[in-house]
Amino acid sequence: MKIVGVAACTVGIAHTYIAQEKLEAAAKKAGYDVKIETQGTIGIENELSGQDIAEADIVILAIDVKISGEDRFQGKKIVKVPTEVAIKSPNKLIAKLAEVATQ
Template sequence: MKIVGVAACAAGIAHTYIAKEKLVKAAENAGHKIHVETQGIIGIKDELKEKDIKDADVVIIAADIKINGIERFKDKKRVEVPTDTVIKSPNKFIKKIESII
């Protein structure tokens, strides 16, 4: 499965990057390709390209705040969760995504 995502927390520091790290590790361990953009205090990093979004099977928004550019995902299957969900149970979360896609 090809996954793209955005991680963002209220402060834009710790949870943003921890969520990205946990999500990437869990998805790759399950054999999926993943690219996660972060939106934090230092701006947007690892920005998703239009082709990445187009080719994705699912979009994961792991965010505690409203993210910038949500309209990019209007025609995609999208799962939105708080960053804590991805941080606390990343493997379980990826299994859940597999079951619904």
Template sequence: MTKIVAVTACIAGVAHTYMAAENLKKYAKKEGYDIKVETQGAMGVEHRLSEGDIKDADVVIFAVDTTVSESDRFEGKKILKVGTSEVVKDGKSTIDQAIDLISK
């Protein structure tokens, strides 16, 4: 099974951070992919991805409007970077883009 990890973070760290996370989970599950999402919002880092989660991931999605905290954890991984608004509007497209990135 294809494994995806994602980090979501918006400037305010409130609505878009969590809406983007939910949309990524919704569409990944619909398509049959395994996904884990770390949120970096007003409440700090939640659902922190483990080293194993990151190591096992086929692709990483950064759905962010700001800097990803401790982004060096993802070094060497294929990363798709998009804004949170894009994911909130069209989560399926983001998942599709991430899957396309795996085959490159």
């Protein structure tokens, strides 16, 4: 399974990057391909390409604020959660993504 997503918190510093790290680690541990874009105070990093999105089975939006480019995920299965969920329960969240992706 291939997961792509965006992490963005209200301040755009700590939680954004912690959520990205936790999601990537949990997805890799589960054996999935993963790429998480961050939208923080220094702008967009690890930007998702059109190909990344096209190949994705599911999109995770671990966000506390409005993000730029959310419309590019149109037509994809999307799970949206606060960054806190991605940080505190990344393994459960990845399991939920796998469940949603196969529905």
